[in-house]
Amino acid sequence: MVIKYDIGKNKYRNWIVGETDFKPEYPGKFETIFTLGNGYMGVRAATEETYREETRGCYIAGLFDKFPGEVTELANIPDWLNIEIKLDGEKFDLKTGKILSYQRQINIKDGQLIRNIEWESPTSRKTRLTFERFVSLDNIHFAALKVKIIPLNYSGAIEICSGINGQTTNSGVQHFKEGRLRFSSEGIISMTSRTQESNIGLVIAAKHRFYLNGKILEEKEGIGSQRRKIFLSSRYKIKQNEEFIFKKMVTVYTTRDPDFKEKEKVSDKEIEKAAVDNLKKLIETGYNNLFEAHKERWNQLWEQIDITLDGPDFDQLAIRFSQFHIYQMTPVHDGRLSIAAKGLSGEGYKGHIFWDMEIFILPFLIYTFPEIAKRLLFYRYHFLDGAREKAKENGFEGAMYPWECADTGCEVTPKWGGVDFKTGKPQRIWTGELEQHITCDIVYSIWHYFQATCDYDFMYNYGLEIILETSRFWASRLEYNPEKDQYEINDVTGPDEYSEHINNNTFTNYMVKWQLNKTIQFSEWVKMNQLEVWKKVTSKIKFTFNELSDWKEKADKIYIGMDKASGFIHQYEGFTDKKEVDLLKYKGKVGAIAQDYNWEEITQMQVLKQSDIIMLLYLLGDDFSQETKRLNWGYYEPKTLHDSSLSPSIHAIVALDIEDVEKGYEYFERSIRIDLGENLKSSWDGLHAASLGGNWQAVVYGFGGVRITNKGRLRINPHLPEKWKNLKFKINWRGEKYSIEITKNKITLKPLSSISRSLLVEIYGKDYFLHPNEILKVTY
C-alpha cells in the first residue's frame, strides 16, 4: 500500500492520510488529495521543490478568465509555494541522492500538511527537513509554510530561494497579464496582475522569516526578478545539528473579493494595500499563533460536523476525508459563488459548476450548514439571467440553466474534446446542448433545501422566481405528439452520458413532470397565502396565472416510459433494442471500454456510465414501490460501468433502500475509494467533489436512512452494514439541530438545543414524536 491510512495515532486516529514512499511518478494523486483550502483559495499539495511530473495549482474561488477561443475557466494563480533549497551547495532534490526516511501526511483534524524527510545528498551530506503548511480557515486571505532544516553530519551554508512565480499556467494557458512586481523596505515582495479577459486584479504578497535554534535571524535577502517572477535569495551558515527554520507567510486578494463589495471599481493599489496591511498584522501575530487559530477553527468545525462510526478505520477516515474536502472547497465568504466539480483542487472541468453541486454536494451542507446551502443556491438565482439568455438563444421561454456554469450564468461547456482514436478527429461534446436535466436538478435541490429548512424567505425572494422561470422553460420545451396525445422531450442526454441524442429520457421527463407539479402546487399555495409575494414575483417576470393551467395540462400528459404492469422503466425510447455487450472485462476499470470502442460505438450499446433510472429511484424514491425498485435495479445495475464517479454512492443508497445491505456497503466502499483509494493514476486533475458529497449521502441517507418523505416529513430507516456497530451524526432539520445515534437495532434521536416544537419522525413505517426536552429511543 502506497497510501497510508493508519498513520494517525491516539487523538489523531483516523484523521490522517499519508504516504511513506516518495513516488515521483505519481505526484498528481497526492497533490490533489492533500490539497489545502478554505473556500477562498485552494492550494494543490505540490512540493516546495519542483519535479517534472508535477502539476502546481492554486485557485481562487470565482477567479475565472477566458483565453481567446476557449471557454471560461478557473485561472491558476502565480505559485507562491516554490522554494529552492541548497544544502551546502547541493540542490535539495529527492530524485538525487538517497532518501533515508520519508513521510508526508495531511492532518484533516487540524488542516495541516506535513512532510518529514531525512535525505542524503549525492555527496553524502545528511539533512533532516520538515515542511509544514496551512491555508488559514481563520483569515481566508492567508496561507503559510514553515521549513525546518537540520544538517546531521556537516556544517555549511543553507541557501533559500523563494518568491512568487507568475509563469504558472492552466496547462499552458496564461490567464494573467504580466503585472507589477514590488519589493518593500519591510522585506515584503508582491506580484499584482490582472486577468486577460475578465480583468480581475490579483495580488500575492509574501514575507520571509529565518530562525536559528529558535532565535530570529537578521534578514539578509537579495532580491531578484525575472519575467513574471520575483524572489528573494538568502544564505545562512549553520553548524551540524543546529536547527534552521524558514517561514513564509502569504496574503492573497482579488478585486472581486467581498472585502471590496461596496465599490464599483477596485484598483490594483487598493488590493495591494489590503494584502500588505493584512500581512503586516499577521507578521505581528506570528506564525505559531496563526496556526493555532486556524487549527482551533477546524477543531470547532469538527465538533459540529463529525460523523463517527464503530467500524473499519478506513470507513471512519474516509467519511472525514469527504467532509474535510467539501468544506475546504465551500466558499462560505461569498454569496456569488458555488462549488466546482473539482472544487479548488485542480484544473479538471475548468472550475465549472455542474449538477454535481446541487444533487451531490449540497445535501451535506443543507443538513449541516443550511445558511451556507442557501448561499450556494443563491448562486443560481444570481445567474438566473444567464439561464434566461440560454433559453432565449435556444428558442425557448423562461430560464434554461447551463450544463456547465462559471462566472456569468451562461453556458460554458466546451464543444470539443479529445481526439477520437478511430476517426482521428476531436470528439464533439454535446452535453452543453443536451443535458437539459440540469434545470430540474436545480429545482429539485431548491425544493430539497426548502423541505429540510422550511426557509420560506428564500422561496419568496429567490426560489419562487427560479421555479416559475424554469417551469416556463420546460413548458415551452415540451413537444406535443398529436398522434399519441402526449408531451415528449426529444434529443437530450440524461445523467447517463453513454447515450446521447435520445428521445423521451425517462429521468428527464419524470423530473420535469415532478417539477411542474411542485411548481403548480407551491404557486397556488403562495397565491392563496402570500398574495403580496405572488404579485411581486409574477409582476416582475410578467407571469399570468393562465400559464399554471397550461402547465397542469402538459404535466399530466408528459410521456413516462414506464411499463405500468411490470414497473419496468425504460431509460429512453429504444434503449432495450440497442446492442448488448459482455461488459465483464470493463467492470471495475474506469474508462476501459473506451479502449475498445470509440464514442460513437459506445452510444449504440446497452452500456451505462451511470444509471438514470437508479438516480430517479433515489431522488424520488417515495414514488416507486420496492418491487419496482428491485426490478429496475436488476435490469440496469449489471449494465452500469460506474465510469462516472457520481455512480457508486447513488447505487449504495438505492441498494440500501431495497435492503441489499451487502451491495450497499460494497458500493459505499467503492465510492469512498474514488479519491482516497490506492489508484495512483486517478484524481490528478482534482478531487471528485460529487463523490465526496455522495459519500456523505451514502452514510446519512443510505446507512442512516434519513430521508424526506413525499409528505415532507423526516424519515429514518437505517441499515447499518455488517461491519459497523454504530453510527453517530448530527443533522439540522427545520431550524433545529439533532444528534442521531444508530446501532443495529436502535435509534437514539436527541435535540442539541432546547427545541420549541415536537418533531414528527417516521421510523420503519411508524410515526414517533420527539418532544421538547426529551430523547427519543426507538428499538426495532
Next chain:
Amino acid sequence: MVIKYDIGKNKYRNWIVGETDFKPEYPGKFETIFTLGNGYMGVRAATEETYREETRGCYIAGLFDKFPGEVTELANIPDWLNIEIKLDGEKFDLKTGKILSYQRQINIKDGQLIRNIEWESPTSRKTRLTFERFVSLDNIHFAALKVKIIPLNYSGAIEICSGINGQTTNSGVQHFKEGRLRFSSEGIISMTSRTQESNIGLVIAAKHRFYLNGKILEEKEGIGSQRRKIFLSSRYKIKQNEEFIFKKMVTVYTTRDPDFKEKEKVSDKEIEKAAVDNLKKLIETGYNNLFEAHKERWNQLWEQIDITLDGPDFDQLAIRFSQFHIYQMTPVHDGRLSIAAKGLSGEGYKGHIFWDMEIFILPFLIYTFPEIAKRLLFYRYHFLDGAREKAKENGFEGAMYPWECADTGCEVTPKWGGVDFKTGKPQRIWTGELEQHITCDIVYSIWHYFQATCDYDFMYNYGLEIILETSRFWASRLEYNPEKDQYEINDVTGPDEYSEHINNNTFTNYMVKWQLNKTIQFSEWVKMNQLEVWKKVTSKIKFTFNELSDWKEKADKIYIGMDKASGFIHQYEGFTDKKEVDLLKYKGKVGAIAQDYNWEEITQMQVLKQSDIIMLLYLLGDDFSQETKRLNWGYYEPKTLHDSSLSPSIHAIVALDIEDVEKGYEYFERSIRIDLGENLKSSWDGLHAASLGGNWQAVVYGFGGVRITNKGRLRINPHLPEKWKNLKFKINWRGEKYSIEITKNKITLKPLSSISRSLLVEIYGKDYFLHPNEILKVTY
C-alpha cells in the same frame, strides 16, 4: 572541465563540442549552445525526456505574437521533441538510477546532435540509449530524431510515448490558441493553431517509425490527447541485446511562409496539407537519406566558409562554432526577416532585432554570402514605414529606426525591466527612446555592404531611400545651440548603456555627422550620374535638393566632443566629471557591479558596460590616428567592464589596430568564451549572436586585418597572435571571391575564380595589385 572541446578526432577534430557528465542543474547552457537550426526554425537542445530545470524552446523565424499588455515576441511553438520512454516499466530519467556512461555532443560539421548513454535503472536494468537529431538544411520545414535502445541485461517492454505538446509557453506566456489536433490513417499526428494577436497559423505534423534489429516493425500505436497535446503510445517487447530504433520525423509550416507568398490569405487547411504532403514524401525518402542530404549541405557550406588556423584547437573550434550558429540563425529563405539578438536559440530579448544584426552579425555575411546580407538589409527597407512612424510619433521627420524591431518595424522595446533592489520597483528601460544611434548604425552597415559589394542596384532601389529618409530624421533631430553656434544631440544613450539621458554623446554625434556627409556625397553622385534614379526616389519621398544644403550646414556644425590638441574624445558631456570607482572587484564578472549599486547609481559613475569611443575608433578607424586611438584606449579600456557581450570582440580588434597583439588575443579569447566557455550559468536564454559575429570580425578584421579604407579600398594589415602560425579564410569582395592566407610574415592572396579585373589592395601602407590569373604573395 564540464564542456569538452576535444571530443572530435581525425576528420572531426575541432568540429565537436560535447559534455561527458550529466549536469541537470545547468541544462540551459547546453540547450542553447547545442541548438540546431536552419534559419527557418531553431530548436533548443532540450532532452527528449524532461527535467524540471529545463527550458524547452522551438522558434520559427518571423513567427511573432503579442500577448496583451506585453511587447511582441518570438513565440515558442509546441514541443515536438518530448519523448517519454519506459524501459521494462521504469521511466527513463537520468536523475534516478545510475549513469554508467554519458556523452552528448554537437557535431557542427554535419549539423547533428548526438547523445550516448548507458543507464542503470533503480532496479538495475542496464540499457544503452543513443539519441540523434537534426534540423534539415536541405528541407527547411523538416526536422527529425532517432532513438536507439539496447537492453543490456534484461528482456522486456519498451514503451514510447511521443507526440506534440502545445502546453509550451514563453516563460508562462501562451501565444497560441488551442487549435486542432488530428490523427490520420497513415499514422500522422498534427497540431494546427493560430497565434493570439498576429493570427499566424502554425502546423506541426509528426510520424513515427519503429525498427527491431534493423527490420521495420508493424506500427501499433495508441492515440491519446489532452489539452493542447496529442501523442502516440506504443509498446514493443524486445530481448536482451536486441536493437530497438524509434524514428520521429516532423514537418512544420506557418501561414506566413514564403511557400505561400502569392496568397493573400492562407488557411489552416492549406498549411496542414503542405505539412502532411511534405512529410509523406520525406517518409518515402527515409531518415537516413534525409540525414545524408542535410549533412551534405553542411559539408558544402563549410567548403565555402571554413576558416582555418594553425594554433590552439579551441580557437579553431570557436571560430567554427561562431559561424555554425550564425548560419543556423540566418533566414536565407525569406527576405522579410532578420536575425535576432539571440537568433532562434532562446527567449532572451524576445526575438527582437537590434543593431547587433547590422554591426556585429552582418559583416560575416557581407563577406561570405553577400546575397544573403542584401536580404537582411532589405528587412530594414521592408520596415521603413515603421521607422517613419516612429519619427512622426516623436515629432521628427524622415525615418527613425526602432531600437528593437520585430514584425512591423515599430518600436518594440519593453518599457519596464526587473525589480530594482534598492527602490523595490521595476526599472524603467529607456533604450527604446534613447538609443537613437541605431539609425546611423543601419546606415553604416548599408554603406559597408555597398563598399564591399559595389551593389549599386541595392543602393538605387533601397539604400538611397533609407539613407535619405534617415538623414532627414537626423536633420530634424539636431538641436541648434545659438550660444555656441553648433548642433547638438541631447538626451540620448550611446552604445554604453551604463550612461543614459546624456548630452552630446560623441559616438552618436560623430556617426550622424558621418552619415549626413556620406548621404550628401552619395546623393550628389547619384543626381549627377543616375538622374532617373534620383528623380524616382526623391519624388517618391518628396525630397528637395535644398534639404541637402541644409544637411551640409548642419553636418559641419555638429558638435564633436574631441580635444583637438590631445585627441582625447569625451564619451559625452560631463562623463569625466562623474564619480570614479574602483572597478577591480567587478572586472571579469559580468553584471557583478549590479550587486552593489543600483541602476541609478551605476549611471552616475565613470564605468562603462561597453565603450562608445572604442566602438567609434573601430567603425570609423581611418578617421583617427594611432596616437588618438592609444590615448583613448588608455582612458576608456580600464573603465570598461565588458558587461555587454558586444564589447570584447571590438576591443580585440581595436587592440590589434593599435598593435597590442597580446591584449587583442586576450580579448578574443574572452569573446570566444562568451557562449562556448565554461561558465555554465551563462547563455541560458540564448546565444549571444553579436558576440558570434564579433568573433568572426576579430578573426578577419582583427587578426586578418581586413578593412575597407576611407577611400573605399581593401586593406589587409594582419596581426597574428603569438600562438597562431597561420590563418586562412575566404572573402567575397566586389563580386569576386578570394582566399587569404596569412602567416607571421607573409600574405598570400588568391582569387578563387578567374577574376576579370585587377584588385588593388593596401598592405601595411603599400599598394599592391592582384592581377587576373595570378597569386599575390607579400612578405613583410
